[in-house]
Amino acid sequence: MIKDNKLLTARIIDRIEESASFTVLGKAKELEKKGEKVIHLEIGEPDFAPPETAINSLLESLKRGETHYTTAQGIIELRKEIVKYEKWFRGIEITPEQVVITPGAKPMILFALLAAVNQGETVLYPDPGYLSYKSLISFMGAMPVPYRLDKNRNFAIDLDDLKSKIDRKTTCIIINSPSNPTGMIHSREELQEILRIAREHNMLIISDEVYSRIYFDGQKHLSIMNLTEDHSNIILIDAFSKTYAMTGFRLGYGVLPKELVGAVVKLIQNSFSCVPEFIQRAGITALREGEQFIAQMVEAFAERRNRMYEILQQVKGIKVPKPNAAFYFFPEIKVNIESAEYAEYLLNHYRVALLPGEAFGDNGSGHVRISFANSLENLIEAATRIAESIDKLQKERGLKV
Ligand SMILES: Cc1ncc(COP(=O)(O)O)c(C=O)c1O
Structure with a gap:
């Protein structure tokens, strides 16, 4: 719509919200442009290459002219x-x-x-x-x-x-x-x-x-x-x-x-x-x-979940349920900080990107979403940094009652 010579977006666009994961990813990318290394735990996609046979089928189909x-x-x-x-x-x-x-x-x-x-x-x-x-x-x-x-x-x-x-x-x-x-x-x-x-x-x-x-x-x-x-x-x-x-x-x-x-x-x-x-x-x-592919991917996810859980469950300022499916932890942050502020703090001071729980609805507030679609090495490093950050915040701000 053009009003007073200004192009405005249609009102219907106000009904949809920007995806929080892309917003956080944007901030992380800015840091990376400055040469910082960020561990990405905000994205909801498996970090594996698709089954090779599926890729080959796609290529063969293209060559057959199925275009x-x-x-x-x-x-x-x-x-x-x-x-x-x-x-x-x-x-x-x-x-x-x-x-x-x-x-x-x-x-x-x-x-x-x-x-x-x-x-x-x-x-x-x-x-x-x-x-x-x-x-x-x-x-x-x-x-x-x-x-x-x-x-x-x-x-x-x-x-x-x-x-x-x-x-x-x-x-x-x-x-x-x-x-x-x-x-x-x-x-x-x-x-x-x-x-x-x-x-x-x-x-x-x-x-x-x-x-x-x-x-x-x-x-x-x-x-x-x-x-x-x-x-x-x-x-x-x-x-x-x-x-x-x-x-x-x-x-x-x-x-x-x-x-x-x-x-x-x-x-x-x-x-x-x-x-x-x-x-x-x-x-x-x-x-x-694809069955073998799935079995291997799930096995990798399971190991990551177990190793990360071992670290996170020991941190006093986090209450972390052990997920039984998908590839996310959704722990509660028990220190005196809003989860959006914590997500920002963690990115700025510890270079770990995750999503604040309120991005998933009001009832998600106080939580953060941690995706374990990343390498085991990065996940262990990230879990250690999360533990350190919570420790530090707990000393500075105390635990939520
Ligand atoms: C619960 C849920 N439904 C749907 C989707 C979208 O999946 P797709 O990429 O196949 O559109 C996602 C992706 O994150 C999801 O988490």
């Missing part, structure tokens, strides 16, 4: 492969007609909301939770309402809080297990209760399961889809981003109730048209041949 528009819903070979994978991994029966391929999980979240939620309706989302939920809900014209994850119960869903937030306008709930930022998973009982509540109130469930393959201590993923054969009010979202360290490929998918598929395909046709075929071919190979 044109392709079907908006996604090539049938990939959708069929996802059907097989879902049967094998989650143990659910779906059809290729229910699968829609998108450039990563994020557009699928937006399109699911656009396809199923009306403007002015209310969508529940977790707090602390992945920061795009609130932005995307607001952006499409619905009302974002956070429900609390309980800090004192390993970030389990506070069901009383959740129930108190439901009214006539509530039509959808987003759940995310394993969770970013907490690294925790929801129990069978919690998921069962979500299913029951959603049915009672005619709500759609969007289940974001992008960390479904990164589990520790031999635990197995449980999807809300596993709890019922009636998937008519559930949208499952997963992606290749975290599972195969393929963040930059931009490849994800939704499993949708049949009634919503056409709507999402229309949105795709009118926006990004399709995911490039060579990317989808890489996805097929990842699904067929």
